[in-house]
Amino acid sequence: MNEHYDDRYFDVINAIEEAKHVFFHGAGIMDMFSGRDRRELRIGETGFGAGRVLVSLMDFLEDSGMSDLAITYNSVELHPMPAERMESILDGFRAEVGPLIDQLVREYRSLDITRQGWQRMKLTRPFGSLTLNLRVGEALDMVRELTAPCDAWFLDGHGPKKNPAMWRHELLLAVGEKTVKGGTCATYTVAGEVRRGLADAGFSVVQRPGFGGKKAVLRGIKQ
Numbered sequence: 001m002n003e004h005y006d007d008r009y010f011d012v013i014n015a016i017e018e019a020k021h022v023f024f025h026g027a028g029i030m031d032m033f034s035g036r037d038r039r040e041l042r043i044g045e046t047g048f049g050a051g052r053v054l055v056s057l058m059d060f061l062e063d064s065g066m067s068d069l070a071i072t073y074n075s076v077e078l079h080p081m082p083a084e085r086m087e088s089i090l091d092g093f094r095a096e097v098g099p100l101i102d103q104l105v106r107e108y109r110s111l112d113i114t115r116q117g118w119q120r121m122k123l124t125r126p127f128g129s130l131t132l133n134l135r136v137g138e139a140l141d142m143v144r145e146l147t148a149p150c151d152a153w154f155l156d157g158h159g160p161k162k163n164p165a166m167w168r169h170e171l172l173l174a175v176g177e178k179t180v181k182g183g184t185c186a187t188y189t190v191a192g193e194v195r196r197g198l199a200d201a202g203f204s205v206v207q208r209p210g211f212g213g214k215k216a217v218l219r220g221i222k223q
């Protein structure tokens with residue numbers, strides 16, 4: 001439970017599979033590699049939390065059998081948690097992704113999460129490398145500070161009712177500005193203000209089937 005927002009970090013039983021459905025299929029991550037000799041991908045995430053999406057992404061890429069990928073993963077967290085808490089939250093997925101959790105927690109421990117600003121860690125895996133650029137601080141600052149636009153965004157900032165700040169117009173407009181043409185965003189909320197905000201940010205927004213009892217989720221494609 002995140003005491004700042006009276007909300008859980010993720011609220012489905014199969015949170016690894018949920019991340020794959022909502023974020024990676026939602027943002028079309030595999031399509032970004034297929035048919036091209038492309039190996040680099042820049043991803044943005046709003047709400048780093050316990051790193052469940054990051055661990056799920058590494059598992060997803062590992063399953064793809066691809067190699068030599070260079071993933072840049074930009075994320076932000078206003079209330080970073082200690083490594084011990086991260087480990088205990090991710091513990092439920094140990095059977096599925098134990099070695100990935102161990103590696104993430106080990107590297108995360110070396111970051112200074114008490115300091116506002118950017119922290120970096122590099123994870124090397126059979127699929128290639130993933131560089132995490134974690135901005136400790138406010139999401140809008142992180143998006144504005146990015147020097148290169150992202151190919152895909154995972155919007156994971158607690159629901160708009162619990163945490164409207166993570167879905168405010170200004171922030172979604174900034175996300176649109178920091179997305180390449182044809183790039184994507186994905187999220188689990190289909191709330192009207194989020195759809196309108198993403199449309200104003202230049203995304204064409206479509207609903208897709210949901211996961212784990214949720215009827216629908218969102219995909220946006222930057223026009």
Ligand SMILES: C[S@@+](CC[C@H](N)C(=O)[O-])C[C@H]1O[C@@H](n2cnc3c(N)ncnc32)[C@H](O)[C@@H]1O
Pocket residue numbers: 002004008009010046047048049050051052053054076077078079137138139140156157158163165166
């Ligand atoms: C749903 S959780 C993210 C879960 C995370 N993606 C994971 O995989 O574990 C949302 C996160 O956004 C963070 N957050 C909320 N408001 C924020 C803001 N304005 N700027 C940056 N982070 C924020 C919360 O502290 C929380 O950790």
